[in-house]
Amino acid sequence: MEIKEEHIRETERLLINGNLFDTDERVPFIKNLDSCDLLAVPGSGKTTVLLAKLYCLAKHLPFKDGSGILVLSHTNTAVNEIEKSLKKVVPILFEYPNFVGTVQSFVNKFLANPACFLKYGSYIHQNDNDIYEKEAEKFYYSLPWKNTEPKGLRNKLFGKVNHGKGTISPDEKQQNVIEFLKYFELDIIERKIKYNNKPFYTFNGTAQPYYLELEQWKEDLFSKGILNYRDSFYLGDWFIENNPRITSLLKKRFKYVFIDEMQDLEKYQIDIIDKIFYTPESQSTIQRIGDINQSIYNSGKKVKVETDWQPREPVMYLRDSYRLTKENADIVNFFTLDRQQDENGNQRFVVNGKRELVNAIKPHLILFDKTTKGKLKEKFKELIKENQLDQTVEGKKYGFKIIGWSAKWEDEENHDGKFRLEDIFEEYKKDNSSIKETYTSLSEYLQYFDKNKRTLKAARKAILNALIHILRIENKKHAVTVRRKDKERYYTKKDLIKYIQEEKNGSNYEEFKSKLYKWSFDLAVKQKHEEVYHCIKDFINSDFKEWFGFEITNETQNFIGRNFEKLIQVEDKQENKQKEGINIEIGTVHSVKGQTHCATMYVETAYQRPTYETQKIIKNTSNPLLFHEHNCNGTYDKQALKMMYVGFSRPTHLLCFAVLKENVKDKIENYKNAGWEIFDLTENGNDKNNINKLH
Numbered sequence: 009m010e011i012k013e014e015h016i017r018e019t020e021r022l023l024i025n026g027n028l029f030d031t032d033e034r035v036p037f038i039k040n041l042d043s044c045d046l047l048a049v050p051g052s053g054k055t056t057v058l059l060a061k062l063y064c065l066a067k068h069l070p071f072k073d074g075s076g077i078l079v080l081s082h083t084n085t086a087v088n089e090i091e092k093s094l095k096k097v098v099p100i101l102f103e104y105p106n107f108v109g110t111v112q113s114f115v116n117k118f119l120a121n122p123a124c125f126l127k128y129g130s131y132i133h134q135n136d137n138d139i140y141e142k143e144a145e146k147f148y149y150s151l152p153w154k155n156t157e158p159k160g161l162r163n164k165l166f167g168k169v170n171h172g173k174g175t176i177s178p179d180e181k182q183q184n185v186i187e188f189l190k191y192f193e194l195d196i197i198e199r200k201i202k203y204n205n206k207p208f209y210t211f212n213g214t215a216q217p218y219y220l221e222l223e224q225w226k227e228d229l230f231s232k233g234i235l236n237y238r239d240s241f242y243l244g245d246w247f248i249e250n251n252p253r254i255t256s257l258l259k260k261r262f263k264y265v266f267i268d269e270m271q272d273l274e275k276y277q278i279d280i281i282d283k284i285f286y287t288p289e290s291q292s293t294i295q296r297i298g299d300i301n302q303s304i305y306n307s308g309k310k311v312k313v314e315t316d317w318q319p320r321e322p323v324m325y326l327r328d329s330y331r332l333t334k335e336n337a338d339i340v341n342f343f344t345l346d347r348q349q350d351e352n353g354n355q356r357f358v359v360n361g362k363r364e365l366v367n368a369i370k371p372h373l374i375l376f377d378k379t380t381k382g383k384l385k386e387k388f389k390e391l392i393k394e395n396q397l398d399q400t401v402e403g404k405k406y407g408f409k410i411i412g413w414s415a416k417w418e419d420e421e422n423h424d425g426k427f428r429l430e431d432i433f434e435e436y437k438k439d440n441s442s443i444k445e446t447y448t449s450l451s452e453y454l455q456y457f458d459k460n461k462r463t464l465k466a467a468r469k470a471i472l473n474a475l476i477h478i479l480r481i482e483n484k485k486h487a488v489t490v491r492r493k494d495k496e497r498y499y500t501k502k503d504l505i506k507y508i509q510e511e512k513n514g515s516n517y518e519e520f521k522s523k524l525y526k527w528s529f530d531l532a533v534k535q536k537h538e539e540v541y542h543c544i545k546d547f548i549n550s551d552f553k554e555w556f557g558f559e560i561t562n563e564t565q566n567f568i569g570r571n572f573e574k575l576i577q578v579e580d581k582q583e584n585k586q587k588e589g590i591n592i593e594i595g596t597v598h599s600v601k602g603q604t605h606c607a608t609m610y611v612e613t614a615y616q617r618p619t620y621e622t623q624k625i626i627k628n629t630s631n632p633l634l635f636h637e638h639n640c641n642g643t644y645d646k647q648a649l650k651m652m653y654v655g656f657s658r659p660t661h662l663l664c665f666a667v668l669k670e671n672v673k674d675k676i677e678n679y680k681n682a683g684w685e686i687f688d689l690t691e692n693g694n695d696k697n698n699i700n701k702l703h
């Protein structure tokens with residue numbers, strides 16, 4: 009197969025405003041259909057060239073041999089970006105036999121889900137760390153404390169998990185055990201439990217009864233379809249081990265495999281993809297794309313310092329950043345953690361800004377303190393207006409964002425005045441809903457189902473999810489046959505529909521279908537949340553409970569609630585948009601990975617010690633904000649450097665870094681001389697609005 013020039017021309021019009029892809033690096037990559045890795049700095053167009061290649065390849069679909077294209081990424085956001093760019097122009101790329109999704113969703117669909125069904129008779133119902141962690145807490149509190157021999161699991165874990173931790177309070181010990189239950193890994197092939205990457209219990213070890221108790225707990229969860237993200241990969245490995253043919257089938261199905269955001273993949277994710285596609289007899293092309301200096305994800309709560317990705321030959325590179333201007337790129341450049349050397353001994357990763365603006369904009373350093381942090385958003389808006397960024401193509405296309413490393417506190421402690429995003433931006437605190445599969449009340453299901461798209465499909469899914477949630481509370485299961493054995497399993501959405509279609513217990517499918525359509529329409533289009541809530545409540549209390557044969561228990565009653573509970577966030581967001589004129593989104597650095605913004609304000613926030621980014625990265629003899637090579641060697645300073653590298657490299661036009669004045673006050677002159685535009689929002693400023701530009 010060959011990529012056609014005419015298709016590349018089409019992608020130039022589609023993706024880069026009719027500019028041309030350069031013939032030194034980008035066109036050769038787009039045309040290359042052999043296995044390779046692609047590495048490049050932020051904004052160099054890695055995702056863009058991948059999109060271009062996908063477009064060109066999709067023009068050849070369906071392939072004669074019936075194979076397809078697999079496109080994987082680490083986050084849903086990245087997958088959505090791919091869909092947004094290509095779904096309209098090459099819809100065929102999103103249809104069978106192709107697959108576009110996260111690594112997690114790929115492993116779930118092709119490996120973990122069939123494994124779960126084969127081994128435990130259930131499909132994955134909830135693949136979510138939050139839900140899993142709640143189960144871990146529940147399990148902990150269900151374990152008895154035994155004072156007689158043999159000691160119970162709870163006693164054993166108290167000793168083993170806290171071993172070598174010195175004198176700590178009983179509360180801390182308990183917390184450590186709960187943490188263990190949340191994060192230990194069960195290798196179902198080897199029958200081993202690992203914790204913090206070290207062996208903990210094994211089936212063959214002396215602690216077999218305790219191993220078995222933990223294994224049993226996990227397997228009970230699996231048979232309810234409850235898994236954490238990591239479990240999917242162990243189940244996936246189990247599936248490959250027990251059904252080796254699956255790897256040949258997948259290789260045959262996916263002739264081309266592309267992985268974006270490669271730097272964020274964990275070793276076990278990289279390994280499972282290699283195990284399937286990177287084998288001696290493999291005919292599949294695997295291309296892996298990323299930037300080693302942007303690895304900021306980790307499966308735990310930590311930020312990654314080193315990436316697990318070991319690029320392998322042949323490696324291709326892209327020079328220059330098309331997103332960044334020279335002014336912004338020059339700063340980002342000094343936040344490169346690992347520059348590497350090329351074969352000529354030159355620095356390999358240099359961030360070179362190619363974007364040119366009619367009026368160049370300097371990077372802005374915004375000084376604030378605890379009492380003036382409330383002015384940050386206003387200031388950002390003012391700068392956007394002053395530079396007329398809301399009138400630009402990029403402003404309209406990419407928008408404006410305020411970002412920070414740490415968003416929320418996980419405890420209710422007093423934090424000595426330290427702040428995270430939620431302490432600065434009230435609206436961020438309120439907007440704590442993320443799109444999930446499971447909520448705790450019917451009202452939540454009907455309002456949080458899809459904050460961004462509000463499609464009919466999303467509304468329908470939410471209603472069905474709420475209904476199967478009730479069947480789960482009521483412990484209603486139905487019979488399935490797995491490997492000729494009869495089993496019982498909780499209803500999936502599909503099962504629920506099938507049951508109603510079969511018109512069991514007087515159920516009426518036609519009536520249900522038209523109700524479901526009306527409710528979905530009223531939710532998604534008319535936004536009549538309360539009205540729909542009452543209709544569904546009536547339905548549950550009449551037909552639904554009769555069709556499925558149960559009496560409503562207190563737990564379901566609580567789930568439904570007495571009245572509709574209006575969640576203010578839903579309305580708030582839209583009202584804000586209209587009021588402000590300029591819409592500014594607030595989010596974490598993690599959430600804007602891979603994105604382009606017109607203007608970005610990065611606000612330093614508290615995380616571990618030393619507390620703020622500037623305190624972490626500024627050393628006696630080196631300060632990357634002043635264009636010095638960094639001297640970051642510790643874990644947290646390296647993490648900070650990476651977060652700033654990712655965060656600072658988002659905007660096409662305006663980069664603002666909002667910093668606590670006390671962290672930079674001795675060096676303000678130096679920042680000015682280095683090229684920062686400085687605004688001082690603090691009390692002692694001398695501007696008429698107390699928003700002071702220091703000249």
Ligand SMILES: Nc1ncnc2c1ncn2[C@@H]1O[C@H](COP(=O)(O)OP(=O)(O)OP(=O)(O)O)[C@@H](O)[C@H]1O
Pocket residue numbers: 023024027028029030034048049050051052053054055056057299302330331601602603604657
């Ligand atoms: N060859 C090009 N010519 C002009 N503009 C380009 C080119 N390639 C990419 N761009 C533009 O540059 C911006 C960044 O591109 P893209 O998101 O593909 O970069 P990236 O390398 O994937 O970034 P990151 O590393 O931050 O994820 C986009 O606005 C894109 O349209």
